[in-house]
Amino acid sequence: MLHKLLTVTSKPERIGIGIMSGTSVDGVDVAIVSVRGSGEELTYRQLAFDTVDIPQALRQQIFKQFNPEESSVDKLCSLNVEIGQLFSTAARTVVEKAGLRIEDIDFIGSHGQTIYHIPVDQHDTGLVKSTMQIGEASVLAEVFQCPVVSDFRVRDMAAGGEGAPLVPYVDHLLFRSDTENIALQNIGGIGNVTYLPKGGTTSDVIAFDTGPGNMIMDEAMNILTQGKSLFDKNGELAAEGTVHHGILKEWMDHPYFTLPVPKSTGRELFGAAFTRKLVDRMLEMGLSKADILATVTMFTAITIADQTKQFLPGEIDTLVVSGGGAYNATLLRFLMELGGFAVKTQEDLGFSSESKEAVAFAILANETLFGVPNNLPTATGAARQVVLGKLTV
Structure with a gap:
């Protein structure tokens, strides 16, 4: 997989997937893009986009985890993998509908499903600034056999930011x-x-x-x-x-x-x-x-x-x-x-309102693969620019 990572970054044009599930939990947005370059020289083309429904039973389970009074560690543990499986199925569906093969995908950027976000220290409760997005990236890496960038927000928070907004x-x-x-x-x-x-x-x-x-x-x-x-x-x-x-x-x-x-x-x-x-x-x-x-x-x-x-x-x-x-x-x-x-x-x-955030996380993943700092301290409050995300290969 490390060999594939080097191969991906050496390509003049790469095909990436961006995956986003937002706070409304109304569907999994999957964008497929072709990317050239990085940083200020980056250009892209959107090849495909679709939103895949989240089963109602799973959606209800996710909403329970938003509530500290209903959340449970065992269900949260299980949901991390269940959502990873959902993302993988959704991405595979959009790839096939676009007439592409799994082997055509060079990388994936997955935002994950936000479960809880604490942008600043809460001194009254003892909770520290933190954030949690789930949707196990290893599941995506195993299905697509390509590098996956996920968990974008925590590095910005480690640098003193609020982890949002990243787009x-x-x-x-x-x-x-x-x-x-x-x-x-x-x-x-x-x-x-x-x-x-x-x-x-x-x-x-x-x-x-x-x-x-x-x-x-x-x-x-x-x-x-x-x-x-x-x-x-x-x-x-x-x-x-x-x-x-x-x-x-x-x-x-x-x-x-x-x-x-x-x-x-x-x-x-x-x-x-x-x-x-x-x-x-x-x-x-x-x-x-x-x-x-x-x-x-x-x-x-x-x-x-x-x-x-x-x-x-x-x-x-x-x-x-x-x-x-x-x-x-x-x-x-x-x-x-x-x-x-x-x-x-x-x-x-000439762009798509629906696909914007999914496209954005594909582009953020591209920047991460090239080691380009991709947060904006003026937006998040971080002390400095850092390279976002965790890489699963």
């Missing part, structure tokens, strides 16, 4: 502009923004988590439909409702929104327990389902507009939205009403 390094490589200030807003379970000032270098990039993305909207839909619908397709129900601005002002008092950047967050702050309180409160106030969805959708839009206004040093010329939120027409409309800037999607630029 801004790739954003800089692919989207930097000499003529525009670009903000790239990913709206997955959590929202995160990357700011690329025109003509800037990696040291000028600013990135951080803006707060909830789809997470609260999805959980609210789950609660209101008693599990029959897991998300508000295209924001259709929210479009029928009326936003309750009074309660939004209360929600914006959450301490996360005044924390300085760089910062990151997750399900630990804005997950099911948080959403249940919001929904129960609105039901007590007599809000309809549509009004509740409209209000939580506006909450995501307002947090994005507020956080970019507070913490970005310059005006935004264009906000480019990716992730599942890019397909929520009501959310995009709210953003356009609030922002005062052009709102585009990845598709408007």
